[in-house]
Amino acid sequence: MPAALALIAGLGVALVALPLIGLIIRTPWSRAGDILGSGSARTALRLSLIVATTSALVGLLVGFPLAWALARSQFRGKALVRALVVLPLVMPPVVGGVALLSAFGRRGLVGGPLYDVFGLQITFTVWAAVLASTFVSFPLLVLALEVGLRSLDVRLEDAASTMGAPRWYVLRRVTLPLLAPQIAAGLVLAWARALGEFGATITFAGNLPGRTQTLPLAVFEQLQTDPGGAIALSLLLVTVSFVVIVTLRGRFLQTR
Amino acid sequence: MSLHVDVEVAVDHFRLEAEFVAEPGETVGLLGPNGAGKSTLVSVLAGLTEPAEGRVELDGSVLDDRAGHVHMNPEERSVGIVFQDLLLFPHLTAEDNVAFPLRARGVPARDATDRARMLLGRLGVGERANARPAELSGGEAQRVALARALVAEPRLLLLDEPLSALDVQARGRIRSLVLETLRTFPGVRLLVTHDPMEAAVLSDRLVLLEEGRVTQTGTPDEIRRAPRTSFAADLVGVNFFAGRLERADEGTGRLVTSAGEIVVAWPSDLPERSEDAIGVLRPIDISLHLQPPEGSARNVFRGRVVGIEIAGDRARVQVDSSPLLVAEVTLGSISRLGLVEGTDVWASFKAVEVTLLPP
Numbered sequence: 001m002p003a004a005l006a007l008i009a010g011l012g013v014a015l016v017a018l019p020l021i022g023l024i025i026r027t028p029w030s031r032a033g034d035i036l037g038s039g040s041a042r043t044a045l046r047l048s049l050i051v052a053t054t055s056a057l058v059g060l061l062v063g064f065p066l067a068w069a070l071a072r073s074q075f076r077g078k079a080l081v082r083a084l085v086v087l088p089l090v091m092p093p094v095v096g097g098v099a100l101l102s103a104f105g106r107r108g109l110v111g112g113p114l115y116d117v118f119g120l121q122i123t124f125t126v127w128a129a130v131l132a133s134t135f136v137s138f139p140l141l142v143l144a145l146e147v148g149l150r151s152l153d154v155r156l157e158d159a160a161s162t163m164g165a166p167r168w169y170v171l172r173r174v175t176l177p178l179l180a181p182q183i184a185a186g187l188v189l190a191w192a193r194a195l196g197e198f199g200a201t202i203t204f205a206g207n208l209p210g211r212t213q214t215l216p217l218a219v220f221e222q223l224q225t226d227p228g229g230a231i232a233l234s235l236l237l238v239t240v241s242f243v244v245i246v247t248l249r250g251r252f253l254q255t256r
Numbered sequence: 257m258s259l260h261v262d263v264e265v266a267v268d269h270f271r272l273e274a275e276f277v278a279e280p281g282e283t284v285g286l287l288g289p290n291g292a293g294k295s296t297l298v299s300v301l302a303g304l305t306e307p308a309e310g311r312v313e314l315d316g317s318v319l320d321d322r323a324g325h326v327h328m329n330p331e332e333r334s335v336g337i338v339f340q341d342l343l344l345f346p347h348l349t350a351e352d353n354v355a356f357p358l359r360a361r362g363v364p365a366r367d368a369t370d371r372a373r374m375l376l377g378r379l380g381v382g383e384r385a386n387a388r389p390a391e392l393s394g395g396e397a398q399r400v401a402l403a404r405a406l407v408a409e410p411r412l413l414l415l416d417e418p419l420s421a422l423d424v425q426a427r428g429r430i431r432s433l434v435l436e437t438l439r440t441f442p443g444v445r446l447l448v449t450h451d452p453m454e455a456a457v458l459s460d461r462l463v464l465l466e467e468g469r470v471t472q473t474g475t476p477d478e479i480r481r482a483p484r485t486s487f488a489a490d491l492v493g494v495n496f497f498a499g500r501l502e503r504a505d506e507g508t509g510r511l512v513t514s515a516g517e518i519v520v521a522w523p524s525d526l527p528e529r530s531e532d533a534i535g536v537l538r539p540i541d542i543s544l545h546l547q548p549p550e551g552s553a554r555n556v557f558r559g560r561v562v563g564i565e566i567a568g569d570r571a572r573v574q575v576d577s578s579p580l581l582v583a584e585v586t587l588g589s590i591s592r593l594g595l596v597e598g599t600d601v602w603a604s605f606k607a608v609e610v611t612l613l614p615p
Contacts, residue, residue, distance in 0.1 A: 159343040161330040162302045164408060165360035173356070177347045 020238065027235050028228040035232040043210050044218035045236070051129045051214055052194040058130065059138030059190050060183070067145035089139045096135055097203025104131065104204075128205035129212045133194035140193055141186040148182025185248065192244045196237070259412060259444040263310035263320065265296055272296045272468040278446060283438045285459030286448045289487055292465040294448050295340075298416050301446070302337060303330035314444065315411045331360070336410035340417040342401040344389040350376060350400045351385040357408040375403045379433065395426035402437060411443045418447070419454055434458060435532065453494050457534055464488055480580065481562075489565065489572075494536060495582055501533035501612070508554070508607055511535050516578035519554040520610040533612060539572060541609040542583035545602045546593055553604040557581060561599045564590070575603050 001009075028035075035041060069075070070082055088096055104111040104122045114120045122128050156178065160170045176183070198216040205212035207221065215237055222230040259278040264271065272293040278284040288294050299305040301312065303319065306327050312320040314335075319328045336357075344353050354372035359365065376382050379399040381392075389397055398418065405413060418434050419427050435458055438445050449455050455462055456476040464472040464479070464487065472484045476496075483489040499513035501520075509522040511533055520535055543549070549556060559577030571590050575581045581603050595601070 153343075155339070155341075155343055156345060158302075158304050158330070159337070159339055160345070160356070160360070162304070162333070162335060162337055163357035163360050163404070164331050165356070166331050169360050173360075174345060180347075 023231060023235050023238065026228075026231050028232065031228065032232045032235075035229045036236060040209060040218065041229075041233060041236075044213055044215045044233075047126070047129070047210070047213065048195055048215040051126065051133050052191050052197075054130045055133035055137055055194040056141070056187050056191040058134050059141045059194075060187060062134075063138050063141040063145055063186070067142045067149055070142070071146045071149035085139050085142050087139075088136050093136055093197065093199030093201075094203050095199075097132060097200035100128075100132060100135060100200060100204040104128070123204060124206045124208060124212060126205075126211055129201050129214060132200040132204045133197045136197055136200055137190040137193040140189045144182050144186030144189065145179070148179045148186075152178055188244055188248055192241055195240065257315045257411070257443065259315075259446070260311065260313040261297075261301070263300060263307035263312060265293075265300055265305060266308045267296055267305065270296065270468060272300075274463075274465065274470055276463045276470060276473060278444045280442065280444050282460040283445045283447055283458060285455040285462045286446060286465055287452060287455040287459075287462050288450065288465035290450055291467075292450075293468045294450070294465055295416075296468075297465070298337070298414060298448055301412070301414060302335060303328060303333050334408075334411040335414060336405035336408065336412070337414045338398075338401045338405045338416060338418050340420065342389075342397055342421070344392075344397060344401060344404070346389050349386050349388055350381065350392065350396075353389070353400055354403045354407050357404060361408065372403070372407060375407055376400065379403050393426070394422045395430055398422060398426070398430050399433065402433070406437070406441070413438070413441050413443060413445045414448070415446070416448045417450070420449075420451070431457070453496075453536070456494060456496055457498075477580065480582070481574075495539060495542070495579075496537070497535040497579055497610075499533065501530040503529070511610070511612075513579055515580065516557070518579070518610060519607045520612060521608045523612060535610040535612050537605060537610050539582045539584035542581055542603050542605045544573060544575070544583050544585055544589065544593060544595070545604065546599075548602055549604045551604075552606065554607040555610075556602055556604045558600070558602055561595055561597055561601055564595065564597060573601075575601060577603060 066085065070078065070085075101108060101123065103109045106112065106115050106121055106123060111122055114122070122131065152175065157170050157174055160174045161167075165173070196216060197214070198220070201212065201214060202217055202220075207213050207217050209218075213221070215233060219230050219233045219237070222233060257280045261277070262275040264273050270293065274293070274297055276284070286294055286297060296305060300307055300320070307320055307322060309322050310320070311318065311322070314333070318324070318326050319333055320326060345356065348356065351369060351372050354376060355365075355368040358368035358371060373382065373385055376385050376399075379402060381396050381399045381403075384392060384396055384400070389400070392400060398421070402418075405415075415434065415438075419431060422430055438447070438458065447455065447458050459476065461475055462473065462479055463470055464485070466485060466487055472479055472488050479488050497511050497513045497518055499511050499517075502510045502512065503522055504510045504519065507522050509520050511518050511520050518535065543553075557575070557577035557579075559575040559581065561573055562576040563574035565572045566587065569587050570584055571587055573583045573585060573590075573595060575583065583603055589595075593599075593601070
């Protein structure tokens with residue numbers, strides 16, 4: 001490899017590594033135990049885990065039929081639907097939050113009638129945090145599942161049906177097990193994305209400790225008052241993400 | 257208990273018209289070149305493709321009837337299929353693959369597994385029950401696929417190119433297993449193949465399928481005697497003798513067929529007798545003479561030329577001997593011997609030229 005290339009590549013690595021090293025160096029290790037053990041940090045972490053896990057599962061439930069439709073059926077406006085599904089991935093999350101507000105806010109398209117008729121309010125509840133996280137993360141699941149469904153040999157499912165297997169049995173014993181790697185990869189990716197979600201959540205769900213204040217929101221708030229604490233919490237998030245990547249590499253993303 | 261097929265199928269721009277009957281106790285070979293519509297027909301019988309017209313009836317129950325708006329779904333049919341690419345479930349062990357058709361029909365796991373294991377044992381792969389398809393050899397995978405097709409005791413057994421994926425060595429062993437399986441299967445049995453040789457060896461009756469149409473039906477011998485298309489004529493290209501193999505004198509044996517007997521070289525690893533032996537002879541190994549030939553050939557048959565088919569500088573000559581023979585000779589020989597239809601000739605070939613298929 002030419003020296004110039006190696007230098008630029010090294011710069012690329014440094015771009016990612018330096019902030020991480022800074023994070024590790026600047027962490028107030030003497031207080032780290034107290035900060036991470038504090039009630040507010042633990043509440044935020046627990047909420048983050050609950051929200052991310054729920055979003056990933058809701059995403060799977062909604063994403064699977066959608067991926068099925070995109071991979072296996074022909075309908076008008078399919079290209080439009082696919083573009084729509086991918087949009088949250090490229091849209092600025094804060095815009096996503098504003099969009100969610102205009103749909104599910106108290107005066108929103110759906111949120112308005114829901115509030116007027118049933119007295120139900122979504123904003124500023126944990127469900128808003130879940131909805132925001134699902135909005136930004138489920139496209140990842142749909143994409144992973146669609147790729148999986150496309151690469152699956154339909155003849156295996158056909159063969160299963162000639163063996164007397166009704167549709168649901170084929171789904172349960174053939175389709176889903178064969179899709180397991182893609183389902184797992186999609187779940188982990190969506191979960192990681194949901195765990196880091198900030199913009200849509202703070203816009204749509206607000207920043208209420210114990211209800212909608214997830215770990216990234218807690219980091220942001222702590223940064224105003226206690227930068228050291230924010231750094232310690234950040235390191236916690238990085239660690240969780242890192243574990244996810246390592247798991248992914250080992251199990252699902254076969255690298256040569 | 258029989259299979260009646262009379263359908264028209266339209267897939268994209270391809271049209272298939274097929275009409276045939278298969279009775280239990282006979283193996284019907286659906287023989288045709290690639291693109292003839294064999295896969296489409298398999299798909300129709302499986303219930304995966306609905307015919308555009310016509311009827312399929314198995315054992316008195318209607319599987320498809322366009323006029324009556326009947327289409328039985330694949331899972332409701334009693335059909336056991338060995339697919340061309342086997343299509344074993346890669347995530348299941350051999351045993352779970354075989355148990356699948358039983359489990360799908362609600363047989364309890366214990367029962368299903370027991371029956372699967374027993375069948376795998378009977379087909380000689382009992383010790384591979386816990387292996388996944390990726391760990392099986394070609395021959396083993398074929399046996400597992402066969403077990404899976406048989407386990408639910410279907411009324412129709414359908415083998416789609418059962419030997420095509422195998423190497424030559426495995427092919428011999430699996431061929432005998434397939435033959436044995438077909439013979440002992442009580443229901444309707446269909447064999448789909450593009451290989452005339454395989455079709456002739458494994459089937460009692462052939463249905464020739466070309467370009468989406470049935471071009472000829474009959475026993476392999478009937479088709480050999482009067483091929484109606486060039487593809488059918490390819491069948492003529494194989495001399496094959498099925499019958500009882502007995503040891504004769506030193507180093508030789510007798511293959512006794514219903515149409516006469518031939519002398520073959522005795523392979524050292526064979527038992528004293530074999531009931532279901534098959535000998536194959538290439539037409540090019542038969543020589544024709546106007547006088548009783550002198551020389552070492554052990555097989556000499558008298559017969560009358562009943563057909564001459566010229567291809568390039570060679571000709572295939574059918575001789576109405578017992579057994580029926582087809583020789584391939586040069587055009588030079590034809591003119592030197594003055595062969596025309598009706599000429600009386602002597603056909604001879606050496607015992608060692610007959611290849612015995614593993615019985």
